[in-house]
Amino acid sequence: MFIDKTFHRRWHNARTSVFAAALAAATALGAAAPAHADPDTITAVMHSGLRVLDPIITTAHITRNHGYMIYDVLIAEDENFEPQPQMADWEVSDDNLVYTFTLRDGLKFHDGAPVTAEDAVASLKRWGERDSGGQLIFDVTESLEATDEKTITWKLKEPFPPFLETVAKQSAVPPFIMPKRVAETPSSEPIKEYIGSGPFVFVEEEYQPGVSVTYEKFADYVPREEEASWMAGGKVVNVERVKWVTMPDAQTAINALVAGEIDYIEQPQFDLLPILQGSPDVTVEVRDTLGYQTMGRMNFKHPPFDNVKIRQAALMAMSQEDVLGTLVGNPEYYSVCGAIFGCGTPLGDETGAETLTSGGDIEGAKALLEEAGYDGTPVVLMQPTDVTTLTAQPVVTAQALREAGFKVDMQPMDWQTLVTRRASMSPPAEGGWNLFFTNWMVPEISSPIVNPMLNGRGDEAWFGWPDDPKLEELRAEFIAADSVEAQKEVAKRLQAYTLENVIYVPLGQYVPPQARRNTITGMLPSPVPVFWNVDKTE
Amino acid sequence: MRFKNRRFDDADRVLNIRDLSVSLSGGHQRPILDKVNVTIHQGETVCLVGESGSGKSVTSLAVMGLLTKDALTVTGGVIDLEGQNLLELDHKAMRQMRARRISMIFQEPMTALNPVMQVGAQIEEVLDSHTKLPPREKKKRVVDIMNQVHLPDVERIYNSYPHQLSGGQRQRIMIAMALILEPKLLIADEPTTALDVTTQNQVLALITELQEKHGTAVLFITHDMGVVAEIADTVYVMKDGQIIEHAPVETLLRHPTEEYTRRLLQAVPSLIPRPARERNGAVEVLDVEGLRKVYGIRRLFSRAKPTLAAQDVSFSIIRGRTLGIVGESGSGKSTVARCIMRLIDPTEGEIRVASTDIARLSRRELRPHRRHIQIVFQDPFRSLNPRWTIGQSLIEGQLNYGTSRSEAIKRSGELLELVGLPADALKRYPHQFSGGQRQRIAIARAIAMRPDVLVADEAVSALDVSVQAQVLQLLDELQEKLGIAILFITHDLRVAAQICDEVVVMQHGRIVEHDTAANVLMHPQHDYTRALIEAAPGRHWDFANFKELEPA
Amino acid sequence: MAAAPQPTSSLQFILGAVAVPRHWQLGIGPIIAAIVLAIIVVATLFAPLYVPHDPLSMDAVQRLKGPSSEYWLGTDAYGRDLFSRVMIGGQVSLFIGVGAAIVSVFIGLLIGLVSGFFRIADAIIMRIMDSLMAIPSILLAIALVALNGPSLWSVIFAITIPEIPRVVRLVRAVVLSAREEPYVEAAIAVGSSMPKILWKHLMPNTLAPLIVQGTYICASAILTEAILSFLGAGVSTEIPTWGNIMAEGRIYFQIKPSLIFWPGLMLSLCILSINLLGDTARDLLDPRLKKREG
């Protein structure tokens, strides 16, 4: 074979220079067109991709957050858990049976039509079919109607003390107000039109499910006069556009924020915070001081957890510190908390959670397990593999349970499979389960009315299906309680009862910090990340 | 026989190879070429003759500087082209020598031409590489040389791809390519071996014509003594990397001095048919009637035309006799053999073996009849399963028909002795045997079935002449001993003359002549048969007896 | 080599050392590859005997620690010992590789033989195989893992299915070309039955290419397992594999690259060795190559 040296050299040089030129060109051009060019647009990475646009049909937080962008609510909760007027003021009759809401002036949907009482009534009815709190109210509703253009009259058959709190609640399904024609969609079908009266307009052409969603400032929105506080007060929009993008890779988002390609990350990975903290352009802070409660739920229908003693033994084996330490790592962002209604809430109380908050009691669990006559039935533990805030709990718990003498069959699956499978009432061997974990925003579990785990109606109850009349009694007592003190007293008994019977296992609270570029200012501290009040400076 | 009797003592020496030695790279084995000396004068044709592996091609590639660099290295000697030692040239200078001073044409014109390039462009590339002529001038030169090699319809062929041309046309393109720059020396490495005999004749004539016109020296490499007799001025005989004898052609053919040369010449089969065997009884063991085979049935949206490979083929063979089917490539002779073996299914016709018509039998029905008719293939290297011992191959068929294993092994040993191989060969593998030995084993496998008919499909064509003679001898003996009928398919008239009692000549899928071997070869009736015989190189020379052939 | 990754420069170093001309021919490359592979196999096979920690035992206090005398390569996000996980994980990865190779070669061989010899079956089988080839293997694998749950066998199954068509095509091609060989025709002529010819004459021809193919499948299975883990459809992290160790560690790439580096290094070395040995086997077994380079 012959070697033409000149030719080779020429080829080699050509190749090198083409590559170098391409790289250089790309670099130069790229630098000329930075990603964060637009000072009027906030680009935010949210905790998950938006795929479902109907905030009534699903309880997904991302959809709820989307709801707060484009819809408005009649009344809203402020940072003191107090209901405040938002779209409407209200009056209550002396017998606590008639609530009258009056819409304020200047409310308009994004298509220009004024918001009427008819719209609100239709929206509330649809909400009442889906939301568990709403269902409780509609159980005692006499009538709900629009008495004129601006007035909504809601008559009850019997008093429902937490009425306003329920209508004002921010999780999981707030009663967003939609145009009547949209709200008349059956509650089992998703809506097909996305028009609200909220401070932002949904830009449908730019929506890519699961990837990105764009909102524009609604020019005709009239904010309230009051200071913004949680979901209440004046929603003043200072930017032209807000764009939510999804980044499936946690690291990519972190790097993008440091590089200034995005402005905000709702929930950066705990372990990656040091990278962000090392950047002078980025602020890491806790927005929502209540944060999340992580918890475990057992299946009451099948052995071994149909036996209360075995449930108690399992609870005894668990340690909040171990779970939170692995899940979060940095103690700054978590706290052990034995309260089923969450610590820092009006009803928070830690009765009965001593072993949980003090590192677990493996020996006690062993003894109890023996006493209960545990026969070695394996505990089928479902482990989601694709949700980073849920991967640690099953792994840590499985180890604790094994140490206590349980036989654990940890079955990994993606979250969607878990969601499907937890709805199965079959025995664990036939596609059922014994134990799983999930996380709640604290306001979602902060009262017996909203807390889904405290439903004791057997097959109608939340997954796990405890059939527990006593629990239902306590809940009824709470609803009937007419003073804060009375409510607190019932709540305390509920707390004790829940832990004693291991209705579910609170595993502590954590506060995911948010991260923002320093150019983003005025973010409200709130459980729901909101983009009103926010400013972007150069 | 008219030999070339020109003398070149006064002519310029074009090529002078002195003591050329070539070895395997890095190896310390016997050299591939051992002190080879060859001289070629202007206008002279030197034939380099030898059996496979004798080193003839290595010699030619060494002159061209085209030895595979990793594999072979020149270890000594001089290759002197008009006073310049080619071995001292660097790559660039050597490249410039090629096509301008020395050219080469190769054996297989199909593979030697770039299949994805138009042939005109391939010729023109020579001019691109060595001259700076304007495009129009180049085209003119190319058309001119294409005319000189007598290509028809030059404009069309200029824009054709190699696969669109016939074998002869392709070789003419090669010659045009080699001679366009009028080199001093043309090396032709078996240039006609892959061609049919009639085409071969034309190409040889063309080479001679152009050589005379341009005064080119030619180094002609061949294994075919007939070709040598036709074309050579001087002959060099090679064996195991050495030149063992060289002489003007007539001297060599009349008075070979070396024993090896004598044997080589004696092995060349004569064109005079051997005496026919007597027809003992008249048991027809194979009777073919109206055989027809069509390939390529039309498919939906397909333009493929059906090809008629054989039609109206009828013949029969009597026990103990040999029928030869002779024809050029594409004449349909192999198709007939494969149909008879039912390796392919005939489209029409009857094939009666031991009085059963097997043409329509299903695979399963066929199996009991298989043993009556056996086949020996052309390629000795592929006809035995390389993973099986000889013993396994030999007993396979016997076991299929109920012979016990021990019996079969015993018989296989006997068969090996019958075909002239030691019985211990049973435990060895095919790669441990030479081509000729393997062909003997293949014959043993066939006769192990005690067939009535043996089909030999070009069974000796891949063998060197000396081996070929031995295998033909073996077939002859076996037929004598066992009374087998043989259907012998060949393209080689000399071979046919030596083994056949009757000859069938095929052309374009049809039988054009069918008679006794003596009649067909000595008194051909059909034009095509006559053309075939006239094209056979060296047909007036009796190589085995070192003299002219006496007219019968 | 423009895109050559930085942390694998040690690999390049080794390769660079190997790539000394002339020594390659019958090879120092394959020899080193064989040694590396043997070390990896032995080390992972006997890992339970010497690893200092239970690869599953967690310690929230010891999360994401650097190398120390107790944790030789540091710990992962659950405070598990990285060294123990990488060594034990190798077992599972190799098992997946070898398992996928054996299963797909075996199934592919059977289907391919049938397809290569029976024309009617051939048309149907090849249509099905074409269809399987057309489905992007990674999507098929994710779907299959989603179907069966992320267990070890379901991952092997998911990797195997897309490989089968390739094996079938290979076997079929070998059978189709081998059945034209004169020795096969001779076997037909001596009255051997089709199944016998298929098994005794044709099948052995497929073995050499299948061994080569098997090594490539093995290597690509190990790699595919890693990619499946990355996409969230791999083996459960209770059973450590190189793939899921990397997948779990990938979010710590910037703060603790060793979580990707060590399993990645082992995986790459292992695949590299298998591929090199596969190439060597192919060169040795491919007669055309032998002729050309001989």
Add this chain to the structure above:
Amino acid sequence: MLGYIIRRILAVIPVMAIVAVFVFLLLRLTPGDPAAILAGDMATPEQLARIRESLGLTDPIHIQFINWVGRLLQGDLGTSLISNTPVMSMIGSRIWPTLQVGTLTIIISVLIAVPMGVIAAWRHRSWIDYAVMSFSVLGFSVPVFVIGYILIKIFSIELRWLPVQGYASPSDGIGAFFSRALLPCLTLATIYVALIARMTRASLLEVLGEDYVRTARAKGVKEKYVLFRHALRNAAVPIMTIIGTGFALLISGVVVTESVFNIPGIGRLTVDAILARDYPVIQAMILLTSAIYVFVNLLIDISYTFIDPRIRY
């Protein structure tokens, strides 16, 4: 030629039909209930049943299949169960990034790999051959995501030459597009380059042993013409074939790369859909990617006739 193309296109039909049946059955056997996913955490069993019915998931499987095929033949790919968006429009908005990155990758790969393979074959057993071979084995041995991370680390984080992530359409400016597409393309190209370089080398080595290459050299043709005019063109058919079959690898790589670089392409769409059991999207995506694969290979088969005049159908 036209007949051949028509025959090839007809042959695609059974293949795609089998893919369709296969994918449909595969998904319906998968545990996972889009209704549960859609309803979220607080759904009651009764609500789930209602949603299931409204999604048409309660019909018998064969009815679902017939409905789906019927709509498919009318060009209706259905509507995402989760986002309630027509699948067609989801694909429409997500396919461009993938196509652009994919095409660019193929171009980059071929431009790098073919010369690499040619040089390696030409200087067979030289250091450059070993370098190319080492690279190509290495390219097969490192997971795509690791390569991606390493490139990000070097070019985006350390050198800060290129953005870390994201996608910009060429209509946003060629510079923005290339600066974002370059790293994903290089990442994807690694394995593709390895594959093509390897095949180029092998097939060229084979061709370089052919008679016509010897003829070309015997004609005194310059070595570069021997390589590129004679050898490469004859070696092109297997190279084209590997580009076609390697396309499947590219699709796999795209799925991973889109995650690493946050490109809103169809790879991520598909993975997300599988994890969410969004049947219509998964079905459409697998059919689409299969169809693209089949189509690309069809084009490549047809291109053979232009490369090699002997191939006529």
